[in-house]
Amino acid sequence: MSALSEKADSPLKKKPPSWSDIWLRNTKPLKHVVFTMPLQSLSPKDPKSQSIIPTFANIDRTLLLSDELLLQILSKLPHLQRNPNSLVCKRWLNLQGRLIRSLKILDWDFLESGRLFTRFPNLTHVDLLNGCLLSPRDSGILLTHRLASMQMGSGFCSNRKFLEEDLLPVEAVDKGLQALANGCPNLRRLVVINASELGLLTVAEECLTVQELELHKCNDNVLRGIAACENLQIVKLVANVDGLYSSSVTDIGLTIVAQGCKRLVRLELSGCEGSFDGIKAIGQCCLMLEELTICDHKMDDGWLAGLSYCENLKTLKLLSCKRIDRSPGRDEYLGFCPALERLHLQKCQLRSNKSVRALFRVCEAVREIVIQDCWGLNNDMFRFASVCRRVKLLSLEGCSLLTTEGLEAVILSWQDLENLIVVSCKNINESDISPALATLFSILKELRWRPDAKSLLASSLVGTGMGKKGGRFFKRT
Numbered sequence: 001m002s003a004l005s006e007k008a009d010s011p012l013k014k015k016p017p018s019w020s021d022i023w024l025r026n027t028k029p030l031k032h033v034v035f036t037m038p039l040q041s042l043s044p045k046d047p048k049s050q051s052i053i054p055t056f057a058n059i060d061r062t063l064l065l066s067d068e069l070l071l072q073i074l075s076k077l078p079h080l081q082r083n084p085n086s087l088v089c090k091r092w093l094n095l096q097g098r099l100i101r102s103l104k105i106l107d108w109d110f111l112e113s114g115r116l117f118t119r120f121p122n123l124t125h126v127d128l129l130n131g132c133l134l135s136p137r138d139s140g141i142l143l144t145h146r147l148a149s150m151q152m153g154s155g156f157c158s159n160r161k162f163l164e165e166d167l168l169p170v171e172a173v174d175k176g177l178q179a180l181a182n183g184c185p186n187l188r189r190l191v192v193i194n195a196s197e198l199g200l201l202t203v204a205e206e207c208l209t210v211q212e213l214e215l216h217k218c219n220d221n222v223l224r225g226i227a228a229c230e231n232l233q234i235v236k237l238v239a240n241v242d243g244l245y246s247s248s249v250t251d252i253g254l255t256i257v258a259q260g261c262k263r264l265v266r267l268e269l270s271g272c273e274g275s276f277d278g279i280k281a282i283g284q285c286c287l288m289l290e291e292l293t294i295c296d297h298k299m300d301d302g303w304l305a306g307l308s309y310c311e312n313l314k315t316l317k318l319l320s321c322k323r324i325d326r327s328p329g330r331d332e333y334l335g336f337c338p339a340l341e342r343l344h345l346q347k348c349q350l351r352s353n354k355s356v357r358a359l360f361r362v363c364e365a366v367r368e369i370v371i372q373d374c375w376g377l378n379n380d381m382f383r384f385a386s387v388c389r390r391v392k393l394l395s396l397e398g399c400s401l402l403t404t405e406g407l408e409a410v411i412l413s414w415q416d417l418e419n420l421i422v423v424s425c426k427n428i429n430e431s432d433i434s435p436a437l438a439t440l441f442s443i444l445k446e447l448r449w450r451p452d453a454k455s456l457l458a459s460s461l462v463g464t465g466m467g468k469k470g471g472r473f474f475k476r477t
Helices: 002-012 019-025 028-041 047-052 067-075 079-085 090-099 108-112 115-119 170-183 197-206 222-228 251-260 276-285 303-309 353-362 379-387 404-411 435-443 453-460
Strands: 102-104 125-127 141-144 149-152 189-193 212-216 234-238 266-270 291-295 315-319 342-346 368-372 393-397 419-423 446-450
Touching: 067 090, 079 090, 108 115, 108 170, 115 170, 170 189, 170 197, 197 222, 212 222, 222 251, 234 251, 251 276, 276 303, 303 353, 353 379, 379 404, 404 435
Parallel strands: 102 125, 125 189, 189 212, 212 234, 234 266, 266 291, 291 315, 315 342, 342 368, 368 393, 393 419, 419 446
Antiparallel strands: 141 149
């Protein structure tokens, strides 16, 4: 029986596991062995492995790329990422400098020492305005203007000219312009203050591609230097700025600009003097002029009639003018600009009905009228705009004296009106809209109607329960 029991139990006994069973069934310890073997063979203790297999983590793979190819890659990156990229290494810093085209100079020594051209060899737009200012770096007083910002000392007087007394000498500015002309032969745009005729002549001779020039604190003698810039297309002349600096540009300077820069497309005159003769010279010589901006002018009476000689003028902008033209002359001598399309008036003081009437008479061919924050525009003045029969867009903002009646009297006579924008005109009320005006509103392509902030707030609060003197939150029980 014992033998039979042993025979019966023998098939139930397990066979000893073979190596194949261990390999197929229990793979976890084998995986550990397989993966630890190469790691131990590549450990730093083995000098042979270090010589055969280098550590690629310490190799800069961008060294395999040429400068031209790496420049193309860096130029495709967003502008916000370019500054952090320049911190990677010195090579990337130098390549990043070759991508910079526009720069505003704050330190004049950076220009005179020549470091500017080593760091940024391909500059085309340079702004020297803030670099020409002598201001204390450790002062906590900051003077901010739309033209420049500078730090001031605590001992300034209220009646002094801030920038005029804190500018670099003319000789230092000319020396910097000479260095800039030698280091940036492909210069296209330049902004400078307190320069002389010789400094601008150097730029004109060395930088033949200059197309845009912005001169601050310029006068008639300085403008002789820009006559040699044959390819100028955009010029901004800032002669006088109240409280900052003073200078004078008269008809002589305007005539020099007209005869020397015949390819002008855009011209801005800020704080300039002059008269009918200067504007006439610009219109007769600069046949390609399309945009004229006049800011805070000091011109003599009768200058408006000179605009009729600008036959190809398309845009006329008057900014921050304390007056338009006190004595524009008779209508038969005014003329008009046949190609004018846009008239922009911003922050101007419209004091005289005669000057406003003459302005709209000269601009009778205009198609867009934009009036923003102009003091004195009432119904009587705005009625003179009815002479402009081709208006398609009218934008009024901050015209507090104009009423709904004055607006309706003009725009109903414009048969081509397609766009109307009325913002922050408190005397234009929705309750005064007539059926004829409502019909006109229905056929307009664009209507932006926000004449009163109170009515806009009331319409936005409809259905919210607010604006009822606390009725929603303070209810009687």
